[in-house]
Each structure stands twice: as C-alpha cells, then as structure tokens.
Amino acid sequence: MHDIRVGTEDVFKRQLELAARNYELLQNRKVRAFNVMGAIGSGKTLLILRLAERLKDKGLRVGAIAGDVAGDDDYQRFAAAGLVAANLNTGDDCHLDAHRVGHALEDFPLGEVDVLFIENVGNLVCPADFPLGTEGELVVISVTEGDDMVRKHPKIFAQTDVLAVNKVDLAGFVGVDPMVLVDDYRRLNPHGKVVLTDARSGRGVDELLGALGL
C-alpha cells in the first residue's frame, strides 16, 4: 500500500466563481441584492414585504426571488404585494446555490429593480456554505423557535453579519427573552448587527433597513 498525493479542484471553487459572476452582474445592473436566510417560518417573507414597503416609500423599486423546496406560496405573496417576483424551486435541495441563482438572474428583469431580496430555503444549517454573490446577507430567526437557536446553529451566525430576531411581539407568550439570542450572537460575531423586529406591526423594520445599509 502506498500513498499518492493528488490535488483535485476544490468542490466549492466553481460555486465561488459563479457567486463572483452573480456579484458582477448585479453590480453592473446596479441592483443591490441581499441573501435572506433563516429558520423555517421565522418571518423571512413577511420581513421582506415590510422592508419593501419602506423602500417603495423611498422611491426604490424592489424585487424578490422566492427560493423554496417546492410550491409558489411565497412567490404569490411577493407578486400580490406588487414586487417584481420570481419563483425558484430547488426540487429537494435544502439551500440555494450560486448556480441556481445565476440562472434565475438570467431570466429576471434586473432593469426593473433597484433592490433585490433572495429568500433562501428555510434552513439554518447549510445556506451559509453557499454564497450567492449578493452584497449583503441577513439571517432571520424568531423568538418562537426558542432562546437556544443561536447556540444550536452557531456557524451560520458566526458568518452572517446582520441578524433579525423576529416575532418579538410573541416573546412574552413563549417565555423567551430575546436578549439571550442577542447576547449569544454578539459573542459569536462581534462585527454583526442585530435588530429586534415584529414584522406584523413593522416594529424594528427601519432599523433593519439601516443595518442592511439601505
């Protein structure tokens, strides 16, 4: 038995190249894009809708790509709210990747939007490994998932620079102190910005816009 050194191409290299290509395309078309990740049902879609309302008031045109394993519910909600929307089903993949998003961008009317939200598949595990080529990333969790969400999925929080802790209106009902989540996040990501939001009433949404640099 003997050992041979081989050097195959890094399997993420192509993803990174495709992400860089998406980034360049978005920059050239002057579209500011954001990868919205987060737990299932944490309020990603509703927060995007709230952010879009504020951006529209500022005279900006907003688009959204709804990434889901199956179905077009989120796409329908974006479209009904008047956003330029596209649906992106992953089949059975648990995350979006730069390749899929690249094809979605080819078909998307980028000339009609200034800001584009790409809603990732609800999942706190792997979307962090797959940069899409957006200028910013946001991860959304809600208090109803419990106060240990950051501790249970530390890597995505260590790598994502904006966190929304959503559904703070329900914190008292579920007996969760949102500050536990905030403190855990701050320890993992000293450069990150964290905002408490209630997407139903719109509380915290302006602050979240600021955290995203919008």
Next chain:
Amino acid sequence: MHEYSLAHALLQALTDHLREHPVRGRIRAVHVRKGELLILSEEALAEAWRILAEGTAAAGSELQIERVPVKVRCGSCGYAGPVRYSTDEGWHFAVPVLSCPRCGGRAEVVEGRELAIVGLSVDEDSSEAG
C-alpha cells in the same frame, strides 16, 4: 444536509483526475481536506461516499477527512493566522470567531472553507487479485 451532492462532486473530481493520472491497484482510502467552517457532517459525508463510490474506480474506498482550522488575514493590522474560539459551555463545540485576535478588527477568511481531495492510499497488490 447536502453531503450527498458534495460527495458526488468529490467523486466527480476524483474521476476526472484519474482519467488523466490513472493509478494501478485498488484505492483503499481517499484523503480529503475539509474546512472547519463548512457545515457538514463528516459521518454523513463518509457514508455518502461509500454508497456513491460503488461501481466506480473508488469502490470500497474509505473517505479520510482532515479538518482544516480557520485562518484569517486582518486588513487593519496585518495579522495572519488562526482565530479565537468561542467555547461557552452552552455551545456544543468550539466556534471560530471570525475577527482578528490581535486588534479585534474584521478579518478575511483565507482558510477554513475548503473541500478537496489531497491524496490516495493505493493497494497495488490487490489489482491482480480482484
């Protein structure tokens, strides 16, 4: 959660490599470097490998995974090297904090996200036998 597609990509990379650099004998182990930031289950990756490699040149081989710690480069003070880890008792494991351990500035990750094959262990004698 995407260990199967990554195992598939590794297998593809190996197949491409072997086409140009064939090896004599049976591949017993495939050595892989895996960045610690990647959110992958090493057991699931090895299991996916075992299943997907069947019927290929790597059939029966074992994936041996070496974990690559994070290294950063700091834009503010020029530090280059490993990071500090957050090891609160609540965490299930130590989590790399992606800042400069010297000045606290924002630091660019230069290692810790890789996934590539770096070596093979080949059993030359077994090619005749089987």
